[in-house]
Amino acid sequence: MALLGQTVICGLLLGGMYALIAIGMTLIMGVMKIINLAHGSLVMVGMYVTYVCYRAWGLDPYLGMLVAMPVLFLLGCVIQHFLINRLLEVESVLPENQVLLTVGISLVLTEVIRFIFKSDYRSIATPYTGEALLVGGMSISIAMAVGFVIAMVFTYLLHLFLTRTDLGRAIRATAQDREAAQYMGVDARRVTVITFGLGSALAAAGGSLLLPLFYLWPDIGHLFTAKAFIITILGGMGSTTGALLGGLTLGVAESLGATYIGMGYKDVVGLVIFLLVLLFLPHGLRSLVRR
Amino acid sequence: MLKIRNIHVAYGDLRALVDVSLEVGEGELVALVGANGAGKSTTLKTVSGILRPSAGAIEFAGEDITRLQPHRIAALGIAHVPEGRRLFPEMTVLENLEMGALRPEARKKRKQSLEWVFSLFPVLRERERQPAGTLSGGQQQMLAIGRGLMSLPRLLMLDEPSLGLAPVLVKHVFEIVREINRQGITVLLVEQNVMQVLRFCHRGYVLENGRIVLGGRGTELLNDAHVKESYLGI
Ligand SMILES: Nc1ncnc2c1ncn2[C@@H]1O[C@H](COP(=O)(O)OP(=O)(O)O)[C@@H](O)[C@H]1O
Ligand SMILES: [Mg+2]
Numbered sequence: 001m002a003l004l005g006q007t008v009i010c011g012l013l014l015g016g017m018y019a020l021i022a023i024g025m026t027l028i029m030g031v032m033k034i035i036n037l038a039h040g041s042l043v044m045v046g047m048y049v050t051y052v053c054y055r056a057w058g059l060d061p062y063l064g065m066l067v068a069m070p071v072l073f074l075l076g077c078v079i080q081h082f083l084i085n086r087l088l089e090v091e092s093v094l095p096e097n098q099v100l101l102t103v104g105i106s107l108v109l110t111e112v113i114r115f116i117f118k119s120d121y122r123s124i125a126t127p128y129t130g131e132a133l134l135v136g137g138m139s140i141s142i143a144m145a146v147g148f149v150i151a152m153v154f155t156y157l158l159h160l161f162l163t164r165t166d167l168g169r170a171i172r173a174t175a176q177d178r179e180a181a182q183y184m185g186v187d188a189r190r191v192t193v194i195t196f197g198l199g200s201a202l203a204a205a206g207g208s209l210l211l212p213l214f215y216l217w218p219d220i221g222h223l224f225t226a227k228a229f230i231i232t233i234l235g236g237m238g239s240t241t242g243a244l245l246g247g248l249t250l251g252v253a254e255s256l257g258a259t260y261i262g263m264g265y266k267d268v269v270g271l272v273i274f275l276l277v278l279l280f281l282p283h284g285l286r287s288l289v290r291r
Numbered sequence: 292m293l294k295i296r297n298i299h300v301a302y303g304d305l306r307a308l309v310d311v312s313l314e315v316g317e318g319e320l321v322a323l324v325g326a327n328g329a330g331k332s333t334t335l336k337t338v339s340g341i342l343r344p345s346a347g348a349i350e351f352a353g354e355d356i357t358r359l360q361p362h363r364i365a366a367l368g369i370a371h372v373p374e375g376r377r378l379f380p381e382m383t384v385l386e387n388l389e390m391g392a393l394r395p396e397a398r399k400k401r402k403q404s405l406e407w408v409f410s411l412f413p414v415l416r417e418r419e420r421q422p423a424g425t426l427s428g429g430q431q432q433m434l435a436i437g438r439g440l441m442s443l444p445r446l447l448m449l450d451e452p453s454l455g456l457a458p459v460l461v462k463h464v465f466e467i468v469r470e471i472n473r474q475g476i477t478v479l480l481v482e483q484n485v486m487q488v489l490r491f492c493h494r495g496y497v498l499e500n501g502r503i504v505l506g507g508r509g510t511e512l513l514n515d516a517h518v519k520e521s522y523l524g525i
Binding site: 166169170172173176177179180181182183184185186187188 | 339340341360361362365366370371372373377378379380381382386389390391393394398438442
């Protein structure tokens with residue numbers, strides 16, 4: 001019983017951090033109507049920034065995150081402004097090709113990081129690595145608990161931003177009806193640039209929170225793209241609340257899979273859920289409620 | 292106030308507007324009427340900067356706006372209430388209205404404008420917290436007009452506000468449009484409801500296959516033989 005409890009709680013904690021990454025992807029999808037297949041690579045780059053802060057200045061990853069987020073925000077803005085928006089100006093290019101472009105961006109990011117850091121596995125050791133809280137016979141990793149709490153705080157702050165500020169509302173308005181948003185005086189291009197930046201900053205935040213828990217190497221990005229994609233589909237494409245629920249679901253499923261099937265099957269469980277959802281719940285978890 | 296001069300607009304090979312010119316003077320209520328597919332919405336979208344004319348020019352309050360970005364045109368005080376309402380369905384009524392008041396002049400007066408819009412459309416006050424997507428068709432149209440008014444526009448462009456509404460509601464919407472104009476706002480009203488609109492507009496233009504075929508005072512157009520035959524079925 002304690003094992004089950006511990007497995008589920010670990011899954012929820014992990015899922016909260018995944019959700020933060022997926023919310024970034026969801027925001028980008030909402031505004032640009034594309035799946036950003038470079039998202040996991042942005043997570044990976046964010047993790048390396050935090051990693052470098054740790055190695056170079058001994059900065060704790062929870063502080064390094066505050067460096068990685070603005071760096072990734074800028075990187076995201078640059079990608080949207082100079083690459084994705086540029087592509088749209090060429091009339092012969094189909095909008096779907098933006099997705100191909102994100103694949104290209106993901107490869108470039110991965111190879112640049114490989115060039116700088118080689119393919120070595122890296123990890124960081126903080127004073128709390130390996131420390132755990134003991135609650136009613138269950139042992140909960142401190143890094144997981146702290147990471148979860150920070151992820152939830154960021155999710156809440158994002159919610160406030162999107163609902164209370166003019167810029168946040170302009171982002172939601174552009175996602176719901178781009179043309180109408182322009183009639184209101186919203187600069188849709190600027191919104192796309194800021195949204196990609198924001199999504200990338202969230203990717204960096206999620207990655208930094210996971211850094212004390214995961215090995216880091218250049219190709220880990222693809223793993224996070226897959227996870228974020230699964231969560232986005234689970235969440236019903238484009239809803240932030242959906243992404244949060246999807247993240248928690250994936251975290252719990254992975255955790256159950258790792259405990260009861262085997263550590264190596266953790267990621268397979270996610271993919272199986274993904275296929276099942278595509279087959280039976282094409283609109284995500286929401287279709288369970290709507291029915 | 293608004294001067295459209297000889298504009299040509301095309302969608303790829305399809306010529307949607309050919310040499311269209313029209314004017315709206317300060318304080319006027321001008322109607323642009325025509326059948327489905329005549330190019331009415333295309334005209335408004337070109338004024339808003341969503342579409343670009345291949346030739347011709349558009350001037351607003353003495354400024355050339357032909358090449359301006361849509362958000363800059365909106366910032367000058369041109370409000371476009373698009374065909375089909377185009378609300379933000381997952382935002383509340385209040386949020387939709389607040390989205391209308393983004394330009395700095397309007398943002399400062401948000402509270403007063405809200406009171407004004409609620410006095411014109413009391414039903415919106417009751418539904419303030421409801422998502423716009425859950426309103427009835429008539430309420431959605433009122434919200435769309437209210438959202439346009441929140442920008443305290445110098446020119447209000449309405450694209451078929453009567454579309455899909457029951458006859459009583461159509462009458463109500465037209466009354467509100469006249470009231471808005473009486474309060475001093477310049478209005479360019481696009482409609483297919485030719486008979487009703489020509490009765491109360493100051494001036495009207497008739498658009499056919501992308502060309503302006505007639506223009507004049509509303510009452511003159513009502514008595515025009517071509518208008519009678521083509522639009523009033525007389
Ligand atoms: N996005 C578009 N792409 C191609 N053709 C269009 C598009 N929008 C409108 N059209 C065509 O342009 C012409 C004018 O359309 P529109 O301005 O919407 O007419 P109206 O508003 O008077 O009904 C029509 O022939 C229509 O089929
Ligand atoms: Mg139309």
